[in-house]
Amino acid sequence: MKKGHQVTMKEIAKKLGVSVSTISRALKDSPELHPETKRKIVEMAKEMNYQPNLLAQSLRISRTKTLGVIVPEITSHFFASCISGIQDFANTRGYNIMICQSNESIDLEMANIKTLVSSQVDALLISLSRETNHYEHLLDLYNREIPFLLFDRVNEDIPVSKVTFNDVGGAYEVTKHLLENGCKKVMYVSGPEDLYISKKRKEGYMQALEDFGVEFDPKMVKISNLTTEGNIKIGQEIAEMKERPDGVFCMIDPVALDILAYWKEKGIRVPQDMALAGFTNNPSSAVVEPSLTTVAQPGYEMGKLAVTHLLDQLDGIASDDPISIVLDTTLLPRKSTEK
Amino acid sequence: MKKGHQVTMKEIAKKLGVSVSTISRALKDSPELHPETKRKIVEMAKEMNYQPNLLAQSLRISRTKTLGVIVPEITSHFFASCISGIQDFANTRGYNIMICQSNESIDLEMANIKTLVSSQVDALLISLSRETNHYEHLLDLYNREIPFLLFDRVNEDIPVSKVTFNDVGGAYEVTKHLLENGCKKVMYVSGPEDLYISKKRKEGYMQALEDFGVEFDPKMVKISNLTTEGNIKIGQEIAEMKERPDGVFCMIDPVALDILAYWKEKGIRVPQDMALAGFTNNPSSAVVEPSLTTVAQPGYEMGKLAVTHLLDQLDGIASDDPISIVLDTTLLPRKSTEK
DNA sequence: CTGTTAGCGCATTCAT
DNA sequence: ATGAATGCGCTAACAG
Numbered sequence: 001m002k003k004g005h006q007v008t009m010k011e012i013a014k015k016l017g018v019s020v021s022t023i024s025r026a027l028k029d030s031p032e033l034h035p036e037t038k039r040k041i042v043e044m045a046k047e048m049n050y051q052p053n054l055l056a057q058s059l060r061i062s063r064t065k066t067l068g069v070i071v072p073e074i075t076s077h078f079f080a081s082c083i084s085g086i087q088d089f090a091n092t093r094g095y096n097i098m099i100c101q102s103n104e105s106i107d108l109e110m111a112n113i114k115t116l117v118s119s120q121v122d123a124l125l126i127s128l129s130r131e132t133n134h135y136e137h138l139l140d141l142y143n144r145e146i147p148f149l150l151f152d153r154v155n156e157d158i159p160v161s162k163v164t165f166n167d168v169g170g171a172y173e174v175t176k177h178l179l180e181n182g183c184k185k186v187m188y189v190s191g192p193e194d195l196y197i198s199k200k201r202k203e204g205y206m207q208a209l210e211d212f213g214v215e216f217d218p219k220m221v222k223i224s225n226l227t228t229e230g231n232i233k234i235g236q237e238i239a240e241m242k243e244r245p246d247g248v249f250c251m252i253d254p255v256a257l258d259i260l261a262y263w264k265e266k267g268i269r270v271p272q273d274m275a276l277a278g279f280t281n282n283p284s285s286a287v288v289e290p291s292l293t294t295v296a297q298p299g300y301e302m303g304k305l306a307v308t309h310l311l312d313q314l315d316g317i318a319s320d321d322p323i324s325i326v327l328d329t330t331l332l333p334r335k336s337t338e339k
Numbered sequence: 340m341k342k343g344h345q346v347t348m349k350e351i352a353k354k355l356g357v358s359v360s361t362i363s364r365a366l367k368d369s370p371e372l373h374p375e376t377k378r379k380i381v382e383m384a385k386e387m388n389y390q391p392n393l394l395a396q397s398l399r400i401s402r403t404k405t406l407g408v409i410v411p412e413i414t415s416h417f418f419a420s421c422i423s424g425i426q427d428f429a430n431t432r433g434y435n436i437m438i439c440q441s442n443e444s445i446d447l448e449m450a451n452i453k454t455l456v457s458s459q460v461d462a463l464l465i466s467l468s469r470e471t472n473h474y475e476h477l478l479d480l481y482n483r484e485i486p487f488l489l490f491d492r493v494n495e496d497i498p499v500s501k502v503t504f505n506d507v508g509g510a511y512e513v514t515k516h517l518l519e520n521g522c523k524k525v526m527y528v529s530g531p532e533d534l535y536i537s538k539k540r541k542e543g544y545m546q547a548l549e550d551f552g553v554e555f556d557p558k559m560v561k562i563s564n565l566t567t568e569g570n571i572k573i574g575q576e577i578a579e580m581k582e583r584p585d586g587v588f589c590m591i592d593p594v595a596l597d598i599l600a601y602w603k604e605k606g607i608r609v610p611q612d613m614a615l616a617g618f619t620n621n622p623s624s625a626v627v628e629p630s631l632t633t634v635a636q637p638g639y640e641m642g643k644l645a646v647t648h649l650l651d652q653l654d655g656i657a658s659d660d661p662i663s664i665v666l667d668t669t670l671l672p673r674k675s676t677e678k
Numbered sequence: 679c680t681g682t683t684a685g686c687g688c689a690t691t692c693a694t
Numbered sequence: 695a696t697g698a699a700t701g702c703g704c705t706a707a708c709a710g
Contacts, residue, residue, distance in 0.1 A: 004484020145343020
């Protein structure tokens with residue numbers, strides 16, 4: 001199948017017996033043009049169903065008005081919300097977005113960057129993959145002076161603006177909540193240790209323990225690989241412990257949901273036997289039984305702030321100096337921690 | 340902030356004292372080139388971190404290798420899965436995608452089409468908004484010979500390829516399932532009547548009733564506006580009926596989930612008082628209590644098939660004649676219908 | 679084997 | 695107030 005022909009300025013010009021530059025001027029409402037000529041041209045353009053070729057325009061002015069977005073996975077409700085926010089606010093500023101997912105692979109992440117750069121996007125919004133443990137590709141972007149920003153999954157050493165949640169605070173709140181609800185031994189189920197959020201949320205967990213005078217017990221930290229199998233394995237390990245925790249805080253909701261499903265199957269009651277809490281506020285967490293206590297992260301808002309700041313930088317409204325935007329999270333106490 | 344300069348062929352040419360066309364040839368591995376020259380150029384390109392400008396390339400060959408995708412909303416797990424499938428298989432064929440969401444608004448849908456067309460996408464994959472009740476914008480695409488295809492939310496009168504689920508069959512299966520599990524009075528909760536899936540799923544519902552010798556009762560069909568409020572209102576109406584149904588089939592899972600939540604609050608037991616089933620297989624449906632019987636629609640697969648067929652048409656592998664691809668759904672019997 | 683030329687669609691500078 | 699000429703970065707036809 002071949003694409004049908006698109007009307008160009010040249011054709012309008014020929015039809016009207018004027019030059020292409022006149023068409024160009026008329027269509028961008030240049031003041032130095034005879035009103036009548038302008039009227040005729042605009043009318044004819046409409047009649048011929050003229051649509052400007054953004055490619056040519058972009059090549060000419062070397063700006064595409066397009067932003068590249070890279071997320072680990074688009075099917076995650078959280079990232080979908082971010083994208084939604086980015087899209088909406090990019091659009092209101094006259095920008096389009098091209099979205100890529102890295103599928104949590106650093107190789108794909110690098111390939112995505114390459115593609116988006118080749119596509120001449122004006123800037124990038126990136127949320128790093130789980131696998132990303134070296135950063136040459138980002139430093140390369142930086143060195144080539146291609147504007148970009150990191151959101152949610154960030155690395156602190158890259159000298160660009162970052163938008164994150166107050167992970168420490170959120171984890172603190174949820175740990176505190178467990179402690180206040182009578183838990184004596186609170187466990188933290190982490191993801192891989194080099195993940196930014198693994199570290200940050202552990203920080204909050206530790207801080208809360210300390211503030212409540214609970215001594216840290218290394219046995220009360222487990223690390224999941226974040227697959228369903230891995231999560232269930234952790235659930236099993238906990239179930240089989242001689243000295244079980246009485247409250248478990250999981251780094252992200254899916255971990256808690258998998259563990260909950262496993263425990264329910266095994267007859268372990270939540271919250272009676274063990275309280276359980278997550279982080280992120282996945283849609284499922286509200287409807288599961290018992291409903292899962294978690295920490296809400298407003299993804300749409302994050303996307304909105306991220307893209308707005310980036311465009312502010314592009315447009316010279318905000319300074320080029322990297323800033324860190326930290327969004328607050330909200331503890332959502334639900335049944336899974338009601339002792 | 341201004342974007343840093345990108346290396347062009349011209350610069351490589353100057354540095355090496357050869358012409359731009361030689362660079363071009365070397366970089367696309369033309370056979371009619373001195374190996375040594377080629378080697379030097381490739382090396383220099385690498386050293387200078389040359390990235391081809393896809394814009395220029397596309398303008399030149401009038402093909403962008405980019406596909407436009409329009410979905411009602413990206414935060415829906417189903418559409419996100421479709422996008423994921425589209426993205427993956429577009430990439431393997433060397434295509435990128437630009438995604439837009441219509442937010443269920445026909446105006447935004449039209450605006451999105453305009454933007455994507457201006458961006459010179461080679462083809463479009465569109466899933467219609469709920470609001471879309473006239474089709475000039477699609478016929479316009481058709482008349483302008485811009486290849487596109489409709490998926491999931493389609494209109495049958497547009498002469499292009501369509502990828503849909505066997506909605507009739509899926510609805511038949513779920514209704515049959517309710518009937519076989521002892522329901523005597525099965526209700527269908529529909530969405531707005533002009534929606535394609537509202538109609539198709541009703542067809543399956545009616546067919547099953549007929550096959551099981553159950554007379555159709557108009558009181559056993561209700562129409563929700565698909566907002567949470569609307570869904571709850573339906574749940575309330577059902578609860579207050581003198582003669583309640585004993586089984587309720589909802590057009591989409593969110594309706595069933597909202598109704599379930601309302602009923603639980605009111606002490607109405609599922610499935611004992613009324614059985615309940617949905618359609619789509621949202622992630623929440625598996626974890627809600629009781630788990631919700633539903634019909635699985637493989638979104639990723641739909642995206643994959645849709646994009647593959649479209650690219651086959653573009654590449655001349657498949658005929659340009661519109662075809663209809665119908666995907667099978669799978670009934671997922673769960674606790675909400677276990678009588 | 680390589681350089682020159684032309685042109686994709688558009689915006690802009692320089693003429694007139 | 696309008697046209698002609700130039701160039702954005704790249705490819706391809708043509709010429710040698």
